Amino acid sequence: MDKRRRIALLVTTLALTPVAFGGCTERGSRPAGQAAARSAPPTLALTPAAGTRDVPISAEIGTEVKNGRVAEVKVRDDKGRAVDGTMREDGTAWVPAKPLENKRSYRADVTVKNDSGQTATQNTTFTTMAKSDRQTITSTLYFAGNRTYGTAMPVTVAFDPGIPKEARADVQRRLFVKTEPKQPGTWSWLDDGTQAYYRAPDFWRPGSTISVRAALEGLPIGKDRLGDADRTASSRIGNQVSLDIDNATKQMSVFRDGRLVRRIPVSLGKPSTPSSSGKMVIMEKHEFTTFDTRGEPDGGYVVDVEDAQRLTWGGEFIHAAPWSEGDQGNTNVSHGCANVSSVNADWLMGVTQVGDLVTVRGTEVPLTPGNGWTAWNVSWEEFARGSAPPVPANLKPAPTPSAAPSAPAAVAPPTGRTPAPASSGSGG
Template sequence: MGFERRLSLLAATIAATPLALAACTADQRSGAGPAGVRAAAPELALTPADRARDVPISAEVGTTVKGGRVTQVRLTDDKGAQVGAEPREDGSAWVPVAPLQPRRTYTAEVTATGDSGKTTTRRTTFTTTAASTKPEITSNLYFESNQTYGTAMPVTVSFDPPIPKEARADVQRRLFVKTNPPQPGAWSWVSDGSQAYYRAPDFWRPGTTISVRAALEGLPIGKERMGDADRSATSKIGRQVSLEIDNASKQMSVLRDGKLLRRIPVSLGKPSTPTSSGKMVIMAKHQYATFDTRGEPDGGYVVDVEDAQRLTAGGEFIHGAPWSEGDQGSTNVSHGCTNVSAAAADWLMNVTQVGDLVTVRGTEVPLTEGNGWTAWNVSWEEFVRGSALPVPAGLRPAPTQAPHPGAVAGGSPAPAPSAGGR
């Protein structure tokens, strides 16, 4: 069941580490306290350092304030054009809305205002590095714009080659997710560093808008590699749908908003090629697909199928299988896929969404970490342990178990199918 996982994501969440401090040139202070006593001006430090050279194009304007808050930031290039930037949630830096250009000079002017109204303004001018010749780490963002996803849809970024453990915090800081209405979540890494997932403790609420940015272009990753691209996407969360597949009964239960819509007989993987048990997410939907397993240990066939929905990177699908309809509901005969009747498969395609949760129980093998989007296959407590950055205090309390897949949670295109099982 060969499937090349090429992943790479983006979204630094709530806790970002402040950039290193450096003194800057211009220092303008104003204001006076009551009764002629001069009020203390805010202390303000910026990065990059003034006159710094060879600054990465992924640079941010780091701001540290004592005795006040940042009230104005202006970033301009060497032609006087203003460069857009947005603040991090913790206020530690302002992030340009697009990567900076190589071998260009930029000036940041930042003003901080104290409680008394007194202000401090500082400037720093820096020059970016030449275009990098280092090899890039290829990233993919599995979240596209203008889509409607299911309530279990994790934001997924994949990396090839995987991100080493010591570099994951730097990468995670450049992965940004915003939700409207707000529903905070956290990032978590697959243990080998090939994927990072973002989700909330519970499923997304239907109607939520999610905006993602993986701002990795020009980001130094370790000593030898660079980030490849800056990707963004905004989409919405649709209705709450989940599928529960029970090997003991050979039945699939289809639920919407926690209510049973239909039961469908299934045939799962035979003992030599079992279906994985665990919590999966529909990764892609195909009206037609070709499974070609020639050259694989348990393969050697080519078959065309209709109404196929991918569940794992390794090639497990739900799909129409008219040849096994006599076995569905009683016997497992597939190569790992979930076989349903042609009519049921067609009906399912009109009910499900990419991002819907699919839970399989009672088969011979567990779902492997990272085999598909496995963000929901662990408890919240275990999920947040995979973050490379501290998890905000409000997200640390962990539920005793993952949410029931049929619960109403107040809840991208995947790579094209390569191999699959019948």
């Protein structure tokens, strides 16, 4: 081979050899450390630890996995019966579909797998506690099944007595909400721990399905109490409906799917018994009810009312008030309710849903937190601060307007909670 031939071959070889510049690597290559991690066998640690006794019936199978992910969980009781359940979204634990039974042994077999297909299996056995005589904390889930709710419907759980601060994170981890389509949200607590609300940054999308489980039965809460029950419900979100009540004009504007469909004259609370200003949610609807205010500071009357829709625990309703039709649109004469004509009240009953947003503005007093389902009466940032565990920073309202029409900025109300009245309610 002559000299020119050798030079040509050398140039060709150099042209076909990849060259690395700076910190770049050849496409398709894998750092040595990453490759080693992927080929490392998976490992797994489980809780409760093997042989643990007196385990609460709210127990989950904790899974601490390295170099892999959970592929299968099998749990059986001491009679060989399979226990249904699902993994948490973050992969930290397997949650039984219902509370375990008292004073019974369980075995969990968990298999993990890595990206290379390697598997590892661990098992643990444990025994649940005997039925306890400790006091329970009563919980109430204000979200029924097989209903159609408005786009502002918060999932609400009430507690009696309230949950102490140090126990709220554990309780919150047992409050599950799933939405279809997916719309992530968070829980937020009232200061006294008597209520927790769940909502997303924006209003629910019409047609969504929301499934809730308050899995609190047997859950240790604080030093000496247990959760009382395991409750589930699944319901649908209907069309967007919202009401905007302006004290300055004494008018209610009714929006459906973002479009103004009617304006209704109203009479709100007189100066001695003013209506609350803020963002509320319709809580109940009654074709007929009785307001009995005997024993209340500003009450003392009993009156039958038609087409009543509750806004607060303190007894503020939208309802038919034929006795004040001459004042509606002009003068406030009620005991705090929004009075409308019989015709308009009947029409509203056919339009609204429990869970619809009602905004009242321009009255003498702000809405008190917890006086009704007040999850929307604060900004998203303030709402998220009420969560016991931290809320992801990327969970925030969409930059575009949500399904419900925009309303005035949320009122910054004082702290506290108005207790729920008897089911008959007050009003006027």
